[in-house]
Structures are given as C-alpha cells and as structure tokens.
Amino acid sequence: MNIPFNITRTAHLEFRVTDLERAKAFYVDVLGFVETARDKNRLYLGGYEERDLYSLVLRKADSPGVGHIAFRVANPEDLQHLAKLYEQNGCAIKWIDEGFEEGQGKALRVQDPSGLPIEFFHQIAQRERLLQRYDLYRGAHIMRLDHFNCQVPDVQKAYDWFTQKLSFTCSEYTVSQTDKLWATWLHRKQDVHDIALMNGIGPRVHHGGFWVNDQLSVLKACDVLAAAGMVSSIERGPGRHGLSNAFFLYLRDPDGNRIELYTGDYIIADPDWKPIKWDINDPRRATFWGHTPPPSWFNDASLVEDIQTGKFIPTTEPKQKDRPDFVT
Amino acid sequence: MNIPFNITRTAHLEFRVTDLERAKAFYVDVLGFVETARDKNRLYLGGYEERDLYSLVLRKADSPGVGHIAFRVANPEDLQHLAKLYEQNGCAIKWIDEGFEEGQGKALRVQDPSGLPIEFFHQIAQRERLLQRYDLYRGAHIMRLDHFNCQVPDVQKAYDWFTQKLSFTCSEYTVSQTDKLWATWLHRKQDVHDIALMNGIGPRVHHGGFWVNDQLSVLKACDVLAAAGMVSSIERGPGRHGLSNAFFLYLRDPDGNRIELYTGDYIIADPDWKPIKWDINDPRRATFWGHTPPPSWFNDASLVEDIQTGKFIPTTEPKQKDRPDFVT
C-alpha cells in the first residue's frame, strides 16, 4: 500500500454553542482554556502546550453539536490527494478558503464514509507557546487537544477506511461477545489515539479529548468547577480507563457538548505494535476501578453537520446491538 | 465545667473478620498496612506515621462487625474518672487487664449512652516509627488512624454526651430541613474529627478513617486494588467531601467492614472555632463534586458488640427520618 499523503495528527474541533459568553465562562474563565482569537460568530481557544493558533472552535449556532473535526496533514499537496480519494469513494467534499477559519490556509472538508464531517488542512498560524509561562496557568491546566471519539453505526467499515485508506494504526480495540469489532482506538501521532471509533448511533461525535499533564490537574478541574457553581458539568469520573490506561474526567459544557480531560496513556513508537484486545464485558475495560458510567455517557453524543448544508446528518442505529452488560 | 480527665485522640479500632488470612491480603499485602503483632485470634496493624504498636485490630470471629473503638487518655488515672462518669450515667463498664490486647496497659471498656462499645487506655507499647522509612512504603501509603464515624438513633443526645461530658468540640455539623442536628463532627486532637456521629440506625460503626498523605495515595489505592483483583472493594469515591474538605475513598474489606482513606482536611487550633453549618440537602456537603453515593454507603454499617456478652447490640431506628434528597 502506497499512500500519497501524510495525516499527522488531530488538530481541532468545532463545537456549536448557543451562547458564546456562557461557553466562554466555562471553557476560559473556569477551565483555563486560552482565548487566542475571536470573530463575530466564533471563539478560538487553545491549550498551554500548543503552537497552533487554536484547537477548539466555539461557533454560535441555534443548537449544540459538532461542525467538524480536523486533522493536520504534513504537506499542502496532501489535500489534493485526499480530495481525490474521498471523491473516488463517493464522498462529498468542499474546499474552504484560506482565512475562513482564523489563521488557517486552504482546507478540505469531507463527509467521510461514516458521515463524519472532517476537515484537513496544512497551514495554520502559529502563536507564542505558553508551555513555560507557568505564571499564566489557570484552571485545569489544559495542555493540548489529544483525540476525537466518534460513534458510527458500522465500526468495522469505519475501521477499514481509517486503517486501509488513511493509514491509521490500531493501538487497542474492543470486541463484542461474538468477537466482532465493537470499538477501536486509532492513531497517527505516537500515542494511543487520534480518533476512537465506537459502535453506536451515528454518525455522532462523542467527545473531544484534551490532554492535561497529571492526575492532579484532573482533580483540580472538579474542584474549580464545583467552586464556580458548575458542578453539574461533571458527568463521569475522575477515574482510570483500563483501555488506554488514561486517567479521565468527562465534562458537559453549558450546551451539553462533551469534552474529556485525559492524561496518562503511553507512547507507541513501534510500527509493529501489537494491538491490545479487550472483551466488551471486561469490567476493567471502561473503568479500571469498577465504577459504572452514567446512562447519559452511553446515550448522549453530538450530532454532526452536513458539510454542504450545515444541517445535521441523520443518524442510524448501530449494526451491532451488543452493549456492555453494566449499562441498563 | 471542670472535667478531670483528658481524652487525647482516636487510638484504634477492632474489626471482626471471618478469615484472618483473607483480611491480611487486603489490608497488608495490597493496601500496605504494617503488620506489627499477631496472636492466635488477632492481627495487629498500623500505619507508617504511628508510634503506637497498632491502630487496627483484626479479630477472628464468625461474622463481621466492630468489637470496639478506642481512645487514648493523657494519664493513667483518667481511666478511673471515666469509669465513674459512665457508671453514674448507668452505662455498663468493664476493666480489661494489661496485656489482654498486645502491648496495651490496663484499659476501660464502656457501653456508652448511645450503645457504642468504647475503650479507653493510656499505656501502649511503642514501635519504631516508619515515617522516614520510605524504602518500606507500599500500597496506599497508610499513615495513621484519623477518626471513627458512627451512626446513632439520637444524634442530639450523643452530641450532648460527647461535648458536655467528654469535652469534645464540634468542627462542622449538618442540620435537617427542620434545623435539627442531623450529624456532627467532633474532635479532641486538632483536626476536623476524632469521631463523627450521624443520625441513623444504631448503634453502628459506619467506618474507620485512615489518613494518607496526599490525593495521589488515594488514587493509587484504586489502582492497586484493581490490579490485585479487588476492585469490588471500592464502594465510593475517590472524591472530595464538602464537609471537612477531605479527599476520600471508601473501601469494604473482604468481610464488608468499611474503611475510609482520607486526606486534606485542616488544622483547628482555636478553642473558639466557630463550627461550620451545612444543610442536609446542600449538594456540595457530602460530595463536593456532585456524585451520588451508592445506596450501600447509606444503608450499610457495622453492628457493634456488647462489651459484656460479645453479642451484637440490637439497633433501633433513628429519631429523625430525614435523609438527603439524593438518596432513594
């Protein structure tokens, strides 16, 4: 297989929010995301470790949801190769002008075979990195975007697409009781994932995962949110995932969009890494410490936009009906 | 009020366990309690910071429960004064010979007005303190016993007894919707509590609280228990209590006896400390981060022994029927 493009990593995520100032209070004032730019309808946010101008876009809309998720490619000409690949496979594509998103070069949006709205770009304005500006750290010390987690009705099909056509590699995966693929963690950069694909009603984006440096940053997020009167945003955790080994916390923003604070997975530098297999009902898979996630964590996820109309893509039921035993 | 004795602090707790080796695997092998002595029917355990020979006694019995809870007094002659006080108030007392418990001097046991089996002693064998033997630290790095938490049917009566007769001081308390005392945190040593008294079916001991040095020790307890196949011992947490501000984890030993790992409360050095009042339905009181405790945490507690017969003291229903809103 000779793939003429190089997707390097997860780059940004666009959430629809109904009230920009209310969203800003949550993300910036309390959690400590850095506001790096804004235009009439959008706030651009980032973490302390990043150089890209932003990794989270909050866009004013009349309902919550996800506008698109974005990956960076290594070279400008990769975009043409990707456009060709998606078109050849019957997917809608759309070119985005330079500067349409703040500081970003020409970009390609596609509706991928699972219906996910994905953006690819190469050029993005750089900003001063704040990694060592400890005097500016606030809130939960958000460092960088780490990954996306998406629900799709046919996870095997999505897995095949990402691994065979886009050259993603599997780090860990979950199988159903009948040994069919139920969820998969795929990466381009060398950690556990850039994107996780889970069997479920889809296409939907379950959450965007943001990296924090240590477990205490996760605990501090809880303390800060509770002190600020935003305790209801804490949906699940803190706890440890068996799969990925990460220490996690799931939060719902004021519109219900979900983010994960995530730390403590591991580096994968071997191209021949043997993926770790988990059974769907291994009690340590989802929560190493045995806590049952709340039903909302299994049921709720964000609708995603049609890249052409801006309306939500209709969802379909998952092919596999298996759910973990411990969900009612 | 002139009180002729000086109770200094929480000293030890005796759990009944049905299988000493199974209990040892939980407390010593996994959590890292230090085994300091044993006799035919008892294991004596302690933490790294303590000098007393032990702070937790595991006694072989045919069912779980609590044998007694113990406080240390400042002077040997305090025991006589305490015996007199309890007898004058119609409570059963019993003298325990020196050496009956390993390394301990003559002790007084009483069945207090709430029915709790309480031991007082002054003399206890000292052991090498392991505080700076970091090379020996294991498991959850248990430092010392901190407090007892008990359920009593008449919390106002128990509060009056402990504060007026034994000179305990209140640090924080909870009131019911009708502004009646619902739970109270009382101390002799200068932290939030030596004993908490909660309205509930009683007399029962809800848990013994052991101090760990930091939040990561609590998280490590979860990791170690999960890795050792004891994930079912994790009942509630980790999380932060609003009341006391402590970071907590509740564990059930293989017999169902409950301990808390506890850290991060505060020192109270002012005799005129103004107690902090909490409403029973303040959502941040029990769990600052908003998590609902499992029903077992509210319903289960250990029966306690009659100091004379060794049989369990019958329990009665609490006088107040209020329960926090969020418990079903």
Added chain:
Amino acid sequence: MNIPFNITRTAHLEFRVTDLERAKAFYVDVLGFVETARDKNRLYLGGYEERDLYSLVLRKADSPGVGHIAFRVANPEDLQHLAKLYEQNGCAIKWIDEGFEEGQGKALRVQDPSGLPIEFFHQIAQRERLLQRYDLYRGAHIMRLDHFNCQVPDVQKAYDWFTQKLSFTCSEYTVSQTDKLWATWLHRKQDVHDIALMNGIGPRVHHGGFWVNDQLSVLKACDVLAAAGMVSSIERGPGRHGLSNAFFLYLRDPDGNRIELYTGDYIIADPDWKPIKWDINDPRRATFWGHTPPPSWFNDASLVEDIQTGKFIPTTEPKQKDRPDFVT
C-alpha cells in the same frame, strides 16, 4: 506548673519592605497570597485556609527586617497574665490599641528574654474563608501561616523560657557535638512547631513558614517564580527536611526577607510525645536528600525591631560555635 494563660498558635508576622508594590507583585501577583486589607503603610495578606483577616503584614520601611511576630491567645484576659510574666522577668512591654493593626483587638507587645519582638492578641476580625473557593486559587496555593524560625545567641535559655514559662512543648531538637541543645522545634498547636529556635547570631528571625497542601504546590511555586522572572528569589530547595519530615522551599522576597513554603510534617496529639533527637552532623537532618544549603541560608536572617523605639535590636554572637560540618 500552673500557667494562667493559653497561647494557642502562631498568628502573624510583620515584614518591613522598602517598596510595597514590588512586594505585592511577589507575594500576591506571583505566589498567590490573598490581599485582605491595606492602609497607608501596610498591606495585609493571608492564605486560602485562614479565617483571621491576615497572617502576613508588609509594612513600608526604609530597610528590610521584622517588626514583630505574633501569637494568638485563647482569652482576652490572658494578655494581662502575659504582661505580668514578662514584666516580672524584666522584659519591656507595650500595649497596642485596638485597631492599630487592621481588625485586631487590644494587643500586648513584649521584647522577650532573647530580644525577640513578640505580639500577643486575642481578638481579630474574621474574613470569608476561601478554602473551598478553588476557583480563586492562584500561584503556589498558600494555605496558612505555620511557624516562625528564629536565631538566638543562647538557645538553651530561650528553650527554657518557652517551655517552662509559656508551656510550649518540644517535638524535635538538635544537639551539638558536645550534646548541648543546638536547635529546638516547639509547638502549642498540634503540629511540629509554632516556633523553632536555632543557635545563631541573634535575636533574628530566620523565616516565616507558610503551609501549602502538597508537594506539587511547592514545585509550582518554582515554576511560577521562574516564569515571572523572579528565579533569583529561590534560595534553597525544593527538598525534604529530615527534621520535621517537611517538604520545603525557601524564598527571599524582593527585600531579602525569607519565607518558607512548607508541607508534609505530622500531627502530635500526645502530651507525652517523646521528642526526636538529631545530631547536628547527621547528614539527613537538614536535608534528607543530602543537598548542601547555600551559605546565605546559614548566614542571613532578619534583624528585629525594638518594640519601643522601632530601631533594630543589636545582635550578639551565639554561645555555641558549632556549625554543621557541611557549612563552610
């Protein structure tokens, strides 16, 4: 011994600073002390855990140094008993009017037998406690004042005074090669010390020790100071003391006054606590990890004011010439 007063704890410290705004930038803007009051010549600061209006006073003066150190007493009438004691022992005393220091009741200042300027008071305005206002935490998360550390020429004499006349108790101490008392850690509240007395040129105040909740707060102090361009304020540490077991960091404010960030000692609830003895040349005493302190840490300390004239008390050489081996 019947002592008719009750000193409860370390309460506040007054530093002389030559530039209030420059000092504020260090203490408030970078380290995160809370500014709670100010008057023409003084800034009043405190930590997140405290209820007293302040625990650190920065007073405008033409040179650095210490105005006074202060202890709180349990009852207003304790002040008269203390005045009598000091007067009977030939010490200068001075009554301070209510409100002279912001929010404070009538106070007694004394020049103690070692020449230290000490204030005693009972009444102090209370403020909202910020312990659970995690949304306001900044910098190094300073929680509360913990202790004073003073150098005196005759440490045995100072020890006798504090223990016999003021009822302080010894937690740990250091002896010289000839087994004479070289330094002593004394407490009224139940942790390792309210005041440490070290053999040295005196009377001088070596540092005020402020409590932080965990080791990471100490490390964060270093990061924040370095990021803010104040790296030269870091004098010694981070490291662990053998004596007290505390994790420490010593900082010099822009005027050279010294504070310690301190965490991880232990509770002492037993009146019959057997003090821990250290040899002056035990390499683990001062720095458990073996690092040599810089000469400035041994040589520099703050001059203290004459309570009557406001001029500095002349210092004298210490009676004992022993110094730890590893200091040049």
Added chain:
Amino acid sequence: MNIPFNITRTAHLEFRVTDLERAKAFYVDVLGFVETARDKNRLYLGGYEERDLYSLVLRKADSPGVGHIAFRVANPEDLQHLAKLYEQNGCAIKWIDEGFEEGQGKALRVQDPSGLPIEFFHQIAQRERLLQRYDLYRGAHIMRLDHFNCQVPDVQKAYDWFTQKLSFTCSEYTVSQTDKLWATWLHRKQDVHDIALMNGIGPRVHHGGFWVNDQLSVLKACDVLAAAGMVSSIERGPGRHGLSNAFFLYLRDPDGNRIELYTGDYIIADPDWKPIKWDINDPRRATFWGHTPPPSWFNDASLVEDIQTGKFIPTTEPKQKDRPDFVT
C-alpha cells in the same frame, strides 16, 4: 533524501558494573527496575510500561562505563542498509549473533563517526507488560527508557550525521556565544529526544534517561534512596530543565554510571516542527529554577567501548571551548 531504513526509537543501554549484586540493590531493590532475565555476566532490567524484554543491561566488568547504546529498527532488512552506510563512511561494524543478548535477534554494532558504540536490532523477545500491574509497582515507578545523552568533541559533525544520514529530527538546541551549535536534542519517536549530543570530551555517554510518570515519582526516588542509605547517589535535582521542560533527577549508580529520571516533556507530531533555540548562557536553559549543577555533572561521563576490542575508546577535547558561565 531517500533513506532505506527506519530507526524507530531508543531501545536499550549497557552499563559496565563491577559488582552485579551491588548494582542490583540500587536498580532493582531500591529504584524498582524490574529484573527480567540474567545470565552469568549480565542482569537484564526494564520498566513497567515496556514490552521489550529489557531496556537496561548491567554487565559485569572490571570498571564502569558503557558497552553500547541501542536503537530498534522497523524491519530486519534495515540492518543491512545500516551496515552498508556505516562501512561506506569508514566506520567499524560488527555483527552480533541472535541470542548473544538475551532474547534479541541478529544485531549490528557500529563505531559511529563520533566513536559512539551503537547497536541496531529489530527482533527482541516480548514480555508481559506491567503497566496496569499497579500491585507490583515499587520504588520510583520506572516506566521506560526514554533517551541517551552523549558528549562528542565535534557536535556539528555528529548532528549532521544523525540528521542527514539517519533521519533524526531536531527538537531543541543550544548555541554558543558565537552562535555555533553547542548541543542538540534529536528524536525519531515523537517526544523531545532519543539522543542528545553535547559538546564535550568524547566520545562519552553522559547518561541514560528513564521515563517516570509524574513529578511525585521523582520526589519519591529521592525519599527511597535516602531511606535506603543511598543518598550519595543523588547528584543533581530534582528540578526542571528549561530545555525540554522536563522535570529531572540525576543519579549515579554505585559504580558512578549516571541515569536520569525524567518526566514532563511533550509530544512532537509535526514533521515541520521548528526547533527551539537556546543560548548557552540563558540561565533558564539548564535549570529553569536557577540552581547551579554540581561540577561533577559537567565533568563526569562514561567512557565507551571499542566494539571490536572491548577496550575504551580514547577521548579527545571538544572543538568548542565555551562552557556555560555558571560552571567553574
């Protein structure tokens, strides 16, 4: 540039030690390295996160030093390509039989243009990964080998070799006062480095860097070493590097070989990452918190073996005489 091989990452390091049992006490008993294999003259050790059989080899020898450093390649046939490259450039090479090192396939050793003894291999026996066996964690919780740090007389030449011939990429670098390359951090896996090359007497290996998960593991290493009577092994730190942002501790094993415990750098997933430039005299470069490293840290490093004779390679003085200002 078309490079027909793929070096994936740092793989292992071989230290010469004069007493295997004494070395084991340091690495295994105290620091918590996992012993995974041993033969007559060698102990094979690893970390909790690794799957490879080992990442540190301790080989019995009559003096300390470094046998070789090793990188893994992606494919078995990469070894032939590398052999050809080194031979064409006049470097000695040597083929190592499968199984000569425990569990390892056929390997290539070279004496690289700087004189460093480097091994390349593809095949290595896998062991059970202990990442989630928290019940087995001990000591400093060593997770994995992260990097090598080497001193070479001509750093520009070594840099050119690694970047142009081996396709390493630069993350950060230091320049002298005359703006010449003074030190460079190079990586193949996506973190700050697999190998750092510093101007100095060489060829020598300065240290092997092992990853730990958090800052508290580094502090714990100090506590554990001090408690075990090995305080003299602590050479420098704990502290933060400005360059790489890592939190570090440098240790000398009983033979004087140096390791670093290292955590908190960052991921580099962009192939067009713009390297960070530091001036040699930027005080925050080496130690962000301003501490001066001890002279031994600058002067001492391990001699390296001639891959053919096993004798030490003679060293030469560095081309650049610049040293940081703050080293005497």
